[in-house]
Amino acid sequence: MQYDAVVIGLSAGGMNVMKIIFSLLPKDFSTPVIIVQHISPRSDSQWIGLLNDKSNLAIKEADEKEKIKNGTVYIAPANYHLLIEKNKTFSLTIDERVNFARPSIDVLFESAAEAYKNKLIGVVLTGSNHDGAKGIKRIKECGGLAIVQDPKTAESAYMPTSAMAAVKPDYILSLEEIIDLLIKIDKQKE
Amino acid sequence: MKAKLNQYTPEIEPHMQSHLAAIVEAVYQKYGYDFRQYSEAHIKRRIMNRMAMSGLEDISQMPSKILNDEEFAFKLLQDLSITVTEMFRDPGFYRSLRENVIPILRTYPFIKIWHAGCSTGEEAYSMAIILQEEGLYDRTAIYATDFNQRALNRAKEGIFSNKLMKEYTANYQLSGGKESFSDYYTSNYDHVIMNQSLKKNIVWANHNLVTDSVFAEVHLILCRNVLIYFERELQNKTQKLFYDSLINGGILCLGAKEGLRFTDLYEKYIELDKKQRIFKKKY
Ligand SMILES: C[S@@+](CC[C@H](N)C(=O)[O-])C[C@H]1O[C@@H](n2cnc3c(N)ncnc32)[C@H](O)[C@@H]1O
Numbered sequence: 001m002q003y004d005a006v007v008i009g010l011s012a013g014g015m016n017v018m019k020i021i022f023s024l025l026p027k028d029f030s031t032p033v034i035i036v037q038h039i040s041p042r043s044d045s046q047w048i049g050l051l052n053d054k055s056n057l058a059i060k061e062a063d064e065k066e067k068i069k070n071g072t073v074y075i076a077p078a079n080y081h082l083l084i085e086k087n088k089t090f091s092l093t094i095d096e097r098v099n100f101a102r103p104s105i106d107v108l109f110e111s112a113a114e115a116y117k118n119k120l121i122g123v124v125l126t127g128s129n130h131d132g133a134k135g136i137k138r139i140k141e142c143g144g145l146a147i148v149q150d151p152k153t154a155e156s157a158y159m160p161t162s163a164m165a166a167v168k169p170d171y172i173l174s175l176e177e178i179i180d181l182l183i184k185i186d187k188q189k190e
Numbered sequence: 191m192k193a194k195l196n197q198y199t200p201e202i203e204p205h206m207q208s209h210l211a212a213i214v215e216a217v218y219q220k221y222g223y224d225f226r227q228y229s230e231a232h233i234k235r236r237i238m239n240r241m242a243m244s245g246l247e248d249i250s251q252m253p254s255k256i257l258n259d260e261e262f263a264f265k266l267l268q269d270l271s272i273t274v275t276e277m278f279r280d281p282g283f284y285r286s287l288r289e290n291v292i293p294i295l296r297t298y299p300f301i302k303i304w305h306a307g308c309s310t311g312e313e314a315y316s317m318a319i320i321l322q323e324e325g326l327y328d329r330t331a332i333y334a335t336d337f338n339q340r341a342l343n344r345a346k347e348g349i350f351s352n353k354l355m356k357e358y359t360a361n362y363q364l365s366g367g368k369e370s371f372s373d374y375y376t377s378n379y380d381h382v383i384m385n386q387s388l389k390k391n392i393v394w395a396n397h398n399l400v401t402d403s404v405f406a407e408v409h410l411i412l413c414r415n416v417l418i419y420f421e422r423e424l425q426n427k428t429q430k431l432f433y434d435s436l437i438n439g440g441i442l443c444l445g446a447k448e449g450l451r452f453t454d455l456y457e458k459y460i461e462l463d464k465k466q467r468i469f470k471k472k473y
Pocket of ligand 1 (some may be wrong): 413
């Protein structure tokens with residue numbers, strides 16, 4: 001099976017997790033990766049620059065109307081919801097918070113599921129909120145692949161556990177195993 | 191195939207686009223509000239939310255519901271108009287406004303400012319506060335417009351929840367405000383009322399950026415977090431409206447994540463503050 005995009009959601013303890021992800025993803029990883037991390041509405045985009053130093057891939061904040069490209073990692077800006085349009089471009093909105101969060105993982109996942117259908121991989125990682133549960137369910141309903149971090153290995157188990165209560169994931173793995181799996185799937189593309 | 195409540199299945203997705211188009215068309219035909227070039231993912235999310243709350247069983251029932259049930263249509267219109275806003279939202283922007291825009295405004299004998307998409311007014315009140323502190327408010331007219339009359343009515347009242355004041359005070363201070371923020375309103379139990387002296391030069395008016403034409407000739411336009419909801423073509427059209435409304439050398443302020451780069455007018459402005467999205471119309 002070929003996949004056209006990976007969406008990832010995480011909250012508490014997310015920063016260290018992000019660093020690990022980016023240090024493990026190789027330079028030739030081609031599937032676009034789109035990430036929502038719960039962060040303070042006041043944070044600016046500088047931390048994305050800091051992540052870039054640690055990464056083999058190009059990491060950038062998602063811009064409104066931007067076309068999603070291979071080999072790129074996109075991060076939702078603070079204080080905006082990130083949505084994906086059918087033509088694989090981004091939209092930003094400042095609607096009400098969802099699950100106390102803006103950006104919300106559910107908002108990204110649901111719109112991504114409908115844009116990418118069965119060509120999407122959804123990943124729910126560590127977090128202390130049930131955001132992402134509805135979204136990962138929607139990804140499965142639309143035929144995509146659902147991966148959840150093994151709660152035993154997550155800094156905060158609440159988010160993975162909520163996701164598993166909402167839907168039966170295709171994989172329950174540690175962070176390192178998830179990255180291995182993503183790399184394997186990505187290689188099949190060529 | 192029926193779409194049950196919110197639980198729409200992938201099989202109905204091929205028809206989803208035509209359902210959405212029919213809904214948006216019904217809103218336009220009956221009520222004149224044109225959402226046909228708004229971002230589809232956004233419109234869809236709002237429509238599916240409204241559907242989940244309404245008890246409608248099938249999305250195909252929605253167009254006739256809109257045509258026949260004004261109360262329902264009104265709720266949907268509120269859903270589609272996102273009125274989320276704050277006082278001194280993005281304090282860094284207001285700081286830059288004080289530093290980079292106020293000195294330009296100071297050169298005019300009379301100042302006209304247009305807040306397009308002002309929602310419930312917090313942005314216009316923030317502006318009035320800055321102008322008062324800079325000694326410019328008495329020679330200013332602020333036109334604050336929105337297409338959401340309910341939001342405008344609330345803006346005009348200038349009554350806000352007391353719970354928000356802590357955050358707004360922090361925003362105000364971060365934006366470079368030196369006075370005591372609580373001097374700008376009167377507290378009354380759970381709400382506050384903005385001072386009459388801030389309201390006096392604000393004109394609240396109903397204006398639709400999609401269907402109405404140039405509103406006035408002004409020195410400064412703020413249109414923040416409105417254009418993100420528009421598709422690119424409509425963004426372009428609206429930018430043309432702003433360009434035509436600004437005097438030469440006039441200032442355009444967009445939202446923190448909005449830009450001109452992809453519009454036809456990029457060349458016609460100078461960037462005054464790239465990060466805070468402040469642009470100056472070339473002479
Ligand atoms: C998210 S609020 C932004 C409020 C404020 N400018 C800010 O940045 O905090 C967007 C506002 O734009 C208004 N709006 C959306 N489409 C519009 C249109 N076609 N014409 C006028 N106002 C519109 C909505 O009613 C809403 O009040």
